[in-house]
Amino acid sequence: MTLPTEPVPTPGVVTRIAAGRPVRAVWRNELGGVTFEVTGGEFVKVYPPGAAHLLAAEVPRLRWARRYTPVPEVLAAGPGWLHTARLPGYSAVDPRWADRPDIAARAIGTGLRRLHDALPVADCPFARPSWVPAGAPPADRLVVCHGDACSPNTLLDDEGAFSGHVDLGDLGVADRWADLGIATMSLDWNFPTEGPGGFQELLLDAYGVAADVDRVAYYRRAWDGDEPAAG
Numbered sequence: 001m002t003l004p005t006e007p008v009p010t011p012g013v014v015t016r017i018a019a020g021r022p023v024r025a026v027w028r029n030e031l032g033g034v035t036f037e038v039t040g041g042e043f044v045k046v047y048p049p050g051a052a053h054l055l056a057a058e059v060p061r062l063r064w065a066r067r068y069t070p071v072p073e074v075l076a077a078g079p080g081w082l083h084t085a086r087l088p089g090y091s092a093v094d095p096r097w098a099d100r101p102d103i104a105a106r107a108i109g110t111g112l113r114r115l116h117d118a119l120p121v122a123d124c125p126f127a128r129p130s131w132v133p134a135g136a137p138p139a140d141r142l143v144v145c146h147g148d149a150c151s152p153n154t155l156l157d158d159e160g161a162f163s164g165h166v167d168l169g170d171l172g173v174a175d176r177w178a179d180l181g182i183a184t185m186s187l188d189w190n191f192p193t194e195g196p197g198g199f200q201e202l203l204l205d206a207y208g209v210a211a212d213v214d215r216v217a218y219y220r221r222a223w224d225g226d227e228p229a230a231g
């Protein structure tokens with residue numbers, strides 16, 4: 001989950017898609033997947049064989065969600081790779097916001113509120129995110145969750161306002177606290193600060209909700225795999 005520090009070999013599929021345009025690796029995830037940016041406004045995510053199913057799951061979710069909210073357009077996909085058009089904006093963990101966690105926190109909260117308000121639960125063809133236990137407590141509010149609401153998956157515009165979401169492979173119906181618990185936790189990973197919970201509060205303020213301490217704790221345990229799958 002970082003910017004690659006060492007040179008990353010360019011896979012054949014990326015070279016083929018780039019067709020002579022310059023390519024650079026912009027992100028490496030913890031599964032060994034790498035995201036490449038192709039000059040001219042395109043991205044290609046390439047995952048190792050053991051994780052290819054995660055990309056296959058992302059394709060229909062991006063196509064469905066895009067009808068309601070800003071997420072990348074799928075240009076093409078195949079086994080272990082996903083080619084999208086660039087969604088304008090800069091990740092909430094882009095260096096330009098490194099000393100402005102308040103900007104990132106507000107945009108992430110605003111973005112999740114927009115997502116939860118925009119996506120119709122009744123029409124959602126996707127079940128709950130993979131890490132959410134079937135026996136989760138009764139929902140505060142059932143919404144279509146992003147499913148991986150970590151800071152890098154929210155994009156901001158030049159002014160620091162929410163502009164879109166990426167990385168929708170685990171999108172599905174769940175309590176809104178499945179996203180809010182992880183989004184607030186992820187802020188601490190990406191913007192470590194001395195003050196307890198200050199930026200988390202900004203995120204929840206921008207979303208428009210008061211912290212639900214029990215549900216936050218429950219979904220963080222579930223994310224860590226510490227809640228039984230059947231509840």
Ligand SMILES: Nc1ncnc2c1ncn2[C@@H]1O[C@H](COP(=O)(O)OP(=O)(O)OP(=O)(O)O)[C@@H](O)[C@H]1O
Pocket residue numbers: 001002026027028029030033034035043045072073084085086087088090091148150152153166167168
């Ligand atoms: N279509 C796009 N438009 C703009 N930025 C993009 C696009 N696709 C990917 N990115 C950028 O690349 C980064 C990595 O993409 P993404 O989050 O989809 O990959 P991932 O490997 O699944 O991430 P994770 O580490 O969360 O598993 C994003 O945080 C975003 O900054």
Ligand SMILES: [Mg+2]
Pocket residue numbers: 152153166167
């Ligand atoms: Mg991501």
